[in-house]
Amino acid sequence: MTVKLFADSASDLPKEFxxxxxxxxxxxxxxxxxxxxxxxxxxxxxxxxxKIREGHMPKTSQVSPETFLKKFTELAEKDEKxxxxxxxxxxxxxYQTAVMIRDxxxxxxxGLDLTIIDSKCASLGYGLVVQHALKTLLDGxxxxxxxxxxxxxxxxxxxxxxxxxxDYLAKGGRVSKASAFLGGLLNIKPLLHVEDGxxxxxxxxxxxxxxLKRILELMEERGSNLSQQTIxxxxxxxxxxxxxxxxxxxxxxSPKDVYINIIGCxxxxxxxxxxxxxxxxx
Numbered sequence: 001m002t003v004k005l006f007a008d009s010a011s012d013l014p015k016e017f018x019x020x021x022x023x024x025x026x027x028x029x030x031x032x033x034x035x036x037x038x039x040x041x042x043x044x045x046x047x048x049x050x051k052i053r054e055g056h057m058p059k060t061s062q063v064s065p066e067t068f069l070k071k072f073t074e075l076a077e078k079d080e081k082x083x084x085x086x087x088x089x090x091x092x093x094x095y096q097t098a099v100m101i102r103d104x105x106x107x108x109x110x111g112l113d114l115t116i117i118d119s120k121c122a123s124l125g126y127g128l129v130v131q132h133a134l135k136t137l138l139d140g141x142x143x144x145x146x147x148x149x150x151x152x153x154x155x156x157x158x159x160x161x162x163x164x165x166x167d168y169l170a171k172g173g174r175v176s177k178a179s180a181f182l183g184g185l186l187n188i189k190p191l192l193h194v195e196d197g198x199x200x201x202x203x204x205x206x207x208x209x210x211x212l213k214r215i216l217e218l219m220e221e222r223g224s225n226l227s228q229q230t231i232x233x234x235x236x237x238x239x240x241x242x243x244x245x246x247x248x249x250x251x252x253x254s255p256k257d258v259y260i261n262i263i264g265c266x267x268x269x270x271x272x273x274x275x276x277x278x279x280x281x282x
Contacts, residue, residue, distance in 0.1 A: 123161075
């Protein structure tokens with residue numbers, strides 16, 4: 001039987017990645033100036049970051065239940081196996097809604113074979129998991145082998161990132177307001193990671209140069225065979241900073257590849273401009 005993969009726009013992979021037969025794309029929603037948009041479909045990340053620079057504070061919402069209902073019903077009618085790799089349940093209600101809709105569809109289609117996995121990852125950390133899932137599928141992996149690959153990579157993806165302004169994360173409830181207050185003083189830059197699907201500030205450093213060097217140190221401490229990995233970098237509309245980070249990573253670790261992409265609309269609405277994130281396997 002065919003295995004159909006599903007993922008959502010919080011993976012921060014480009015739309016072209018999803019424009020193939022083996023994987024289905026679920027857009028999260030972005031609300032700006034009274035308008036609703038679908039991430040990567042009716043609005044691009046650059047437009048969101050431009051609005052943030054103008055002083056707007058975008059809001060986001062999860063994938064619509066109607067979208068899940070339509071796609072899961074189609075899966076059942078085609079009698080295909082499906083795997084949905086979902087954005088961290090600690091950062092969005094999308095995972096919980098998907099489980100609810102799957103169970104609803106099963107009432108009409110008891111044979112529905114759909115596995116929904118909480119990646120507990122975000123941005124390109126989540127994107128790396130999705131890429132590995134697709135590679136396993138295209139390499140001829142079985143349904144169980146694809147699930148095993150997703151589970152392993154989701155458990156081992158390391159997220160290290162910094163933001164210009166923690167207020168965005170605090171206002172969206174992604175970090176505490178106390179953490180946000182401490183970050184804005186004296187050019188102190190926060191360093192965060194993801195712990196059990198949650199965003200957790202771990203250190204603060206004065207100045208961006210020191211922060212980039214510290215990211216390299218933590219990569220060396222936490223990484224496993226970095227020279228054999230594809231390392232991912234996402235950025236909040238600051239490609240120059242991402243390229244600087246890429247050069248430092250290449251000089252120190254000589255990885256197989258360094259993949260860069262702009263942070264998507266949904267994630268970027270909460271992190272703001274100037275964000276830099278690095279993802280690798282620990």
